[in-house]
Amino acid sequence: MQVYLDNNATTMVDPAVVEAMVPYFSEVYGNPNSLHRFGTASHPSITKAINQMYKAINASDKDDIIFTSCATESNNWVLKSVWIDKIVNGDKNHIVTSEIEHPSVLSTCRFLEEQGVKVTYLPVNDQGIVEAHTLRSFITDKTALVSIMWANNETGMIFPIKEMGDICKEKGVLFHTDGVQAVGKIPVDMQDVHVDFMSMSAHKFHGPKGIGALYIRNSQELTPLLHGGEHMGGRRSGTLNVPYIVGMGKAIELATENIAEKMASIRAKRDRLEDALLSQLSDVMVVGNRDNRTPNTILISIRGVEGEGMLWDLNNALIGASTGSACASEDLEANTVMLAIGADNELAHTGIRLSLSRFTTDEEIDYVIERFSSAVSRLRAISSSYAIVQPTPGGEAAECGIHH
């Protein structure tokens, strides 16, 4: 048996989505902007996908949902264009974000700092979320934009987006949320929250990679990131990626219809896995209250077991998971989320993320419970943290010189 529990990284494309996409490669292939029948033949499918998108997040007809190439593009678009509109060509100079955003927000913010923009990176609490009152105290009359994720990719923790939206509305500040880890996992209702911009990505909810979207409330001003042939009403140029638009529409529809039912099913499996690991293993800790987590995510810290080593053993057992451990990254830098929540303890090195999907089965959960525990046993048998014979006097470890 092989089990994929890395659905916060990407998901399997639902075969129903693939099926919906197939005709738009070699049968209906015209450019939607062409006047002839080859072009217009694609229009009903695009209209359908647009309707599926609006319905899935309960957007108003006055709002825009613009297809992009990915959520990284959507995040770059909002940050860079608000900078151009409100800072370069306006009197604002400040952006507020959090210290645990996706790299496409954090790296863009650092780039904007190099351009002279002031950026505040809000801290998270021990649950790994930014509290709404923290946000309120950092907004000034020079703040152009607040960009806070809806749910975190590493922990699954859900941020108080409704309260934050209200604060931004009250203060007259634009509010962007990276909704990548929320859409398709938890209910997202644009009539319930005051959000000006929201980024989405199809491959996080069983759609194809290479397509994302940006929600824009009330079709408000936002200078385009990509200038060109005036596609999508001039908001985002580039020939419409018809099969992927069709795929994203189908995927978001499948992910969000009866979402409460789907969530309950995933949550039941997730909770069973989490309970089993917590009861079978000593010295383990799961980050964040699970009632306030996306129902598919577990970030578990295992004392004495380094994250990359654990990932290696899970991989040998044909289980795909993920770790924010520094040792597993190209640059030996620990994951920012791990550092923010657990900089001073072992969590930064021992965290394993398990993320389920609606395709995860009970048999797979049983298999993972068994193999996870045996991997922990093997690695703890090797681990110096569980060694019995103590060092010769004078042979104790020297002070730690490692930052992370």
Added chain:
Amino acid sequence: MAKNDLLGGSLWDQYSNKVTTLMNNPNNQGEITQEECDAAGHKLIVADFGAESCGDAVRLYWEVDPSTDTIVHSKFKSFGCGTAIASSDMMAELCIGKTVQEAVKITNIDVEMSLRDNPETPAVPPQKMHCSVMAYDVIKKAAGLYLGVDESSFEDEIIVCECARVSLGTLREVIKLNDLKTIEQVTDYTKAGGFCKSCIKPGGHEAREYYLVDILADVRREMDEEKMRSAADAGSHGDFEAMTLVQKIKAIDSVVDESIRQFLIMDGGNMEVIDIKDSPDYIDVYIRYLGACNGCASSSTGTLYAIEATLKEKLSQKIRVLPI
């Protein structure tokens, strides 16, 4: 960046077969107890390096025969990623059968070389070289405990880059000899900073005592000072062309004071040196006339010629005098 870098390879694909084998089944994992050593009349040495909160920790066990100082058994425990486990295992393996004095000479490079499948291909990707360094550090610690000496006594030079084992002396020498100006050049010439990158600048994976950025800046400053000193020496020996700018100005001023100004003042005029510009063929001295010289007919002919001839004779044939 080029074609081969577009898709970053998987970290794990770059591990040697030996590394993956030892990760899965380390041979020397385990503990040695006091009872076992007592029964054989041997001495037990247990040394720790690193800590779980740091991300890496290793505990090394030696059973040493005190009559010969030979390590008869060596085992380890490790909190760390797979390469740390494999490196610790190889390190313990390399200790067995050696005397403590011989074991101290094992370096992280030896550990990494022993983990290679073939001599040309590194056993681990660059950022993982660091894992074998800890294996080296813990040996020194165990040997210090056994011999009752400070572990730093085994290190006869300051190692700046532990991964590539490049010393401060080597770095300073290579920077100077090759006139290196950037950290990238230093890494290209010495390999220092090419692995875990901790030694490049503060804020990396591990805090270091010496950083390449500081060493490079120090050596460059020393080189500049040296250049200046030799220029100053050259100047004091009268070699005008080798002088620094300030020295040149002083030299010209003193020639003007000694041999030129008095004649100008006699005619109710004066001059000042404004600037000096060096080029391969000429040293251009810009001057400005003051008082009666300003606007005097000979200021651009006879007087100018006299000034230039004097400076040429006293200082350098390359001098041109340009009034502004």
